Amino acid sequence: MRPGAASARRPVPQTPPPFGEVFTDHMVSAFWNADEGWHGAILEPYGPLAVSPSTVALHYGQSVFEGFKAYRRAPDRAALFRPWEHARRMADSARRMAMPPLPPELFVAAAQALVRQDMDWVPEGDDQALYLRPVAFATDSHLALRPGLSYRFVLMAFPTGNFFGAARSAVTVAVCEDFVRAVPGGTGAAKCGGNYAGAYLAQEEATRRGADQVVWLDAAERRWVEELGGMNLFFVHGTGDRAELVTPPLTGTILPGVTRDSLIRLARDRGLTVRESPVSVEEWRDSCASGRITEVFACGTAARVTAVGRVLAGDGEWTVGDGSTGPVATTLADALSAVHRGTAPDPHHWCHLVTR
The missing domain is CATH 3.20.10.10 (D-amino Acid Aminotransferase, subunit A, domain 2)
Structure with a gap:
């Protein structure tokens, strides 16, 4: 995993914000084309992506995603829960959408790198975790009705509490x-x-x-x-x-x-x-x-x-x-x-x- 430019450290929220609204300092990106396959994995500062208005994924929805969590174990340690299974499911989703599946080894390595870099963002509460959201999408700039010829993978993360609020409420x-x-x-x-x-x-x-x-x-x-x-x-x-x-x-x-x-x-x-x-x-x-x-x-x-x-x-x-x-x-x-x-x-x- 190639490290990119370091991000300026932002204050970590003391309690998790609303689900999916405040993201950690970094993200991981990787790219695919027919000649190189998946390549160029980089840990970089979290930020906007530049895409063409004619990007295939925007028009035809050729994209897949996942969701999994890291749980605090100690000040400098966290546990990813079943990352290999989430990697396999994302690969299955990609194949269904005529996309090249991301190798599970790259998926898990990306998660390790992001959690290691942004460890301070993993919350400590019993009902709290760091939610990791990987997404892959076609990046071609054309509107032909065919699968993309180039793709991007992005992994981001955010702290979260219980999705519905009180942990035991029905x-x-x-x-x-x-x-x-x-x-x-x-x-x-x-x-x-x-x-x-x-x-x-x-x-x-x-x-x-x-x-x-x-x-x-x-x-x-x-x-x-x-x-x-x-x-x-x-x-x-x-x-x-x-x-x-x-x-x-x-x-x-x-x-x-x-x-x-x-x-x-x-x-x-x-x-x-x-x-x-x-x-x-x-x-x-x-x-x-x-x-x-x-x-x-x-x-x-x-x-x-x-x-x-x-x-x-x-x-x-x-x-x-x-x-x-x-x-x-x-x-x-x-x-x-x-x-x-x-x-x-x-x-x-x-x-x-x-x-x-």
Whole structure:
């Protein structure tokens, strides 16, 4: 990783600003063309990019991104959580968008270099972390309908707290019945910008109804639960040691969440049954009414583990359990946090340490 000019050090916020609004002093860039492949990786001061008005990515959306975190371990040490898995997912997204995948080794080296340089920006609070946002996009200056011939990778970072505020507060979700997020054979499993921009209208409607997030349904029947906006879902049947977790299967229309995979493994490590199976809106409503579903929670890098307490649908609304965060969600959230912070063993070798 080639070091560029050093950036002037800015004051580090004592508490994390609103999500994604204040960035650290540096970023990493790399470039691709057919002759050299990925090359020219450089750690440089964070700043604006110069792009042509006819840049392919601006017009046709040929871009992909990722999101992962670094957690404070000591004054001069932080832990990247599952960076190799995020590197693989970004490569999968790139291939789906006809882009050259970034080598995982370069992805992880970029993250190490940025965290090492901007270590002072990694917050220390239990519910805080440094969020890393890599993005890759076509940089060609033309409007031909073909994949780009040149690309840029940029990695930036910002300090963040809990995405929804209070760490243990349950959220309200609204079932979207007018729009769909993804279709079979589409880009639902890729982390590309269009998937998120296409969700804004539904999110605005959910907010107007008093909800925090959208529940996306399948495109064919509009009855099978897929995911929230940027988060996977888990349904808990029963309580205690007999609790069973159910999560919608990865069928190509759902983003394969790294946090989702982590929670499945942590739950099974604790002897809980986890089943990947379709869940309909009707089953969700009826099973909450009967008490069969005792908890529902969402998970993702930004929000970690967040309970769902209330559901709004076209034909009414219902409460999940008592409307608060349940014991299974709490147990798994605490277990995940302990791995992040290094206060529990890491048998799956998820954490990658970075020392200044």
